[in-house]
Amino acid sequence: MSTPLLEVEDLTTTFSTDNGDLTAVDGVDFVVDEGETVCIxxxxxxxxxxxxxSITRIVKEPPGRVEGTVRFKGRDLMAMSDEELRQIRGNGIAHIFQNPQEAMNHCYTVGWQIAEALQIHQDVSDEAARARAVDLLDRVGIANASARFDDYPHEFSGGQKQRVMIAMALVGDPDLLIADEPTTALDVTVQAQILKLLDELQDEFDMGILFVTHDLGVVAQIADRIVVMYAGKVMERGGVLDIFEHPAHPYTQQLLNCVPEIGGNEGGIPGTLPSPHDPPDGCRFAPRCSYAEQACRTGGQPEECEVSPSQRVSCIHYRDGRDPSMLRENTPGAEQGSNEVSSADD
Ligand SMILES: Nc1ncnc2c1ncn2[C@@H]1O[C@H](COP(=O)(O)OP(=O)(O)OP(=O)(O)O)[C@@H](O)[C@H]1O
Ligand code: SF4
Ligand SMILES: [Mg+2]
Structure with a gap:
């Protein structure tokens, strides 16, 4: 088997705060293979x-403290110097953030900012940097890219700004793109366009994508595999069809119920996340889970059980000798047989 693009093992990130330590990420594992899209x-x-x-250590340390193993193309990022990590952040792993407003400098033209990002990583002339920046702007769908090079961020719409951020992320020809809620601030139509663009760029640039969202509706359009997180732990993981057609964890089922086209529960999941300062013993979802029993409330988060070769779930009802079928009764869309999901290939 070839080396995964990104391997994360037992990733744990703790913050020191005035109210004591807070573990925001608690022993998380996942893998991103070359060219695939994994959604958290x-x-x-x-x-x-x-x-x-925490992967590229842009979490501020202190107050943060990152532990565990992160390997990128087999190289241990946790053992790297700041300088080596800077290289990886520029050329290997690029980030796109939720709010382009904050990530862009309003005093410089958009083209200048892309060219500048390029020249930080590559020894190229001003003309070559400009040509490449125009090319990237064009590639991310900015019409009339050559003329728009000299425009300032405020002259771009929200969707266009996010396209510019994507162009900026592509300057180092990354192997992995980490996109954190890149479409949350956009309306649904523009969101769909940006997701389509990412899908096209993934093929063109041959990138793996680690995509973060709170919205399972978005995931359906882009994911190959899904990792469901709750209160710093992984609850369930599986292929996009596993998760949409037979979500195993009660939390995943509830999340799906909140997708308007599937469950129609627009009020969200009843209850709130536990305090990260004082997470519950046992399963973190127990205080909000209608299937919780005494055994759920002791020990740590249940070990993940295999539902199928491509799907694993952290819930005691899937342990050997137990029958999880009662959990399936309330699976969103269970009466219709399966949920409609448009895969990224559509
Ligand atoms: N610098 C920090 N210091 C202290 N606590 C932090 C810090 N950054 C994040 N946290 C806490 O860590 C937990 C996880 O935060 P995180 O931002 O990763 O959530 P998220 O899943 O990305 O949420 P969202 O969907 O709102 O972006 C939260 O309880 C948050 O308050
Ligand atoms: S382990 Fe218990 S509390 Fe956690 S999801 Fe399963 S049934 Fe619910
Ligand atoms: Mg977030």
Missing amino acids: VGESGSGKTVATE
Whole structure:
């Protein structure tokens, strides 16, 4: 088997705060293979951003402390010097953030900022950097790219700004793109266009994508595989069809119920996440889970059980000798047989 593009093992990120230590990401594992899209999904506060920002150590240390193993193309990122990590951040792993407003400098033209990013990583002339920046702007769908090079960020719409951020992320020809809620601030139509663009660029640039969102509806359009996080832990993982057609974890089922086209529960999941300062014993979802029993409330998060070769779940009902079928009764869309999901190939 070839080496995965990214391997994350037992990733744990703790923050020192005035109220004591807080573990935002608690022993998380996942893999991204070359050219695939893995989505991390979970409600606000689950630890998705901290997990992805811990990979390239852009989490501020201190107050943060990142532990565990992160290998990128087989190289141990945790053992790298700051200088080596800077190289990886420029050329190997690129980030796109939720809010392009904050990530762009309003005093410089958009083209200048892309060219500047390029020249930080590559020894190229001003003309060559400009040509490449125009080419990238064109590639991410900015019409009339050559003329738009000299425009300032405020002259671009929200969707166009996110396209510019994608262009900026591509300057180092990354092997892995980490996109943290890149479409959350956009309306649904523009969101769909950006997702389509990412899908096209993934093939063209031959990138793996680690995509973060709280919205399973977005995931359906882009994911190959899904990792469901809750309160710093992984609840379930599987292929996109596994998760949409037979979600195994009660939390995943509830998340799917909140997708308007599937469950129609627009009010969200009842209850709130536990405090990361004082997570519950046992399964972290127990205080909100209608299937919880006494055994769920002791020990740590249940070990993941295999549902199929491509799907694993952290829930005691899937342990050997138990029958999890009662959990399936409330699976969103169970009466219709399966949920409609448009795969990324559509
Ligand atoms: N610098 C920090 N200091 C202390 N706590 C932090 C820090 N950054 C994040 N946290 C806490 O870590 C937990 C996970 O936060 P994180 O931002 O990763 O959630 P998220 O899943 O990305 O949520 P969202 O969907 O809102 O972006 C939260 O409880 C948050 O308050
Ligand atoms: S382990 Fe228990 S509390 Fe956790 S999801 Fe399963 S049934 Fe619910
Ligand atoms: Mg976040």
